Amino acid sequence: MNQMPIQLVVRTYQFFCSIKLTVTLLLLLVADLSLGYICLQGKVSLFQPMNEVGLSQWLLTYARSQPLDSAWFLLLLPLLSLLGINTLCCTGEKLYHLVRSQHTRLPANRLWLTLSIHLMHLAMVLLLAGYLTSYTLSTIYPSITLTPGLPLTVPGSSLQVELLEMQMIPYSRNRLIPFLGRNIDVNAHLLFKDGKEQVHATLAMNRPVHIHGFSFFLQRFNPTRAGGMSPSQYIIFDIRRDPGVLPTFIAMGAFLTGLFGYLFFRHRTRKRLEL
Known part of the structure; x- marks a missing residue:
């Protein structure tokens, strides 16, 4: 039993x-x-x-x-x-047999080539786990509006953020007529305060800000057109506290390390065989 x-x-x-x-x-x-x-x-x-x-x-x-x-x-x-489970089990099985067969004295280039492949497999599993963590355990505060001179406190923390200045980036080409005179992006200069600590940062459409475990993603801004009907200035952004960021970046670094190791030792192994 x-x-x-x-x-x-x-x-x-x-x-x-x-x-x-x-x-x-x-x-x-x-x-x-x-x-x-x-x-x-x-x-x-x-x-x-x-x-x-x-x-x-x-x-x-x-x-x-x-x-x-x-x-x-x-x-x-x-x-x-x-x-992911299948990859972990297969990689673990291969590594177990690799350790047990060390008495056969596998050539160093061949050993590092094999380890590079397994590192890429493990990195892919960690990458999937990081993304899953981001979409299941993240704390998200969507569509928060911030105007110049009116600071707000980030929910769940003592961190304050204030919009100091907005530098509009207008459309500067003539190929798309509907975009003429429109602001296609903005550099929003922010001031973060947490007690005595002060940090300046710039938020833009494709340039999020990461500070104290929080990530700020710009969604919209105003004005979108110079001399438009709504001249008031404000930005709308999402705040995320994402525990999956660190494992995701570690996985990317591990995968690149494994990839470069594979290419390097594969070349050396082939060169050794040709000799």
């Missing part, structure tokens, strides 16, 4: 170590993403609120209201989870 749980764990582990499972999951992912490409046509706006409300709230609201259009995404989540 005591061996039953152990046998179940061993069989489960062997199941996830299967290369056949890897191939099956990859084929299912290709089919699911192909379906997703079709479903996304003209319906991208269905998934945009996920950045503001998080995955769990999005599943309970937007996905629930449009189940047919979001069905491919609901299938994508378990497929990626299974692929």
Whole structure:
């Protein structure tokens, strides 16, 4: 009776170590993403609120209201989870055998080449985990308005932010007539205060600000046109506290390290074989 749980764990582990499972999951992912490409046509706006409300709230609201259009995404989540577990088990199995076979004295270039490949596999799993963490555990404060001279306190903290100045960036070309005279971006100069600490930063459309664990993302600004009907100045931004940022960047660095290691030691291994 005591061996039953152990046998179940061993069989489960062997199941996830299967290369056949890897191939099956990859084929299912290709089919699911192909379906997703079709479903996304003209319906991208269905998934945009996920950045503001998080995955769990999005599943309970937007996905629930449009189940047919979001069905491919609901299938994508378990497929990626299974692929991540499969990758971890396969990589762990290979590393275990690699350690046990060290008595065979594998050539150094070959050893580092193999380790580089496994590092890329582990980095991909960590990258998926980082993204999942970002969309499930992040604290999001959407659509916060800030005007010059009226500081506000970031929710859940003692950090204050004040808009000091807005430098408008107008459209400077003549190719798109509807954009003539419009402001296409802004450099919003912010002052952050936390006790005696003061930090200056510049927020723009594609340049978020990261400070004290919070990330500020600019969504809209005003005025959008010089001499327009609404001359008042303000910016609207989202605030995120994202615990998935650190593992995501670590995963990117690890993947690049593994990739460069693979290319370097692959070249050295080939050169050694040619000699």
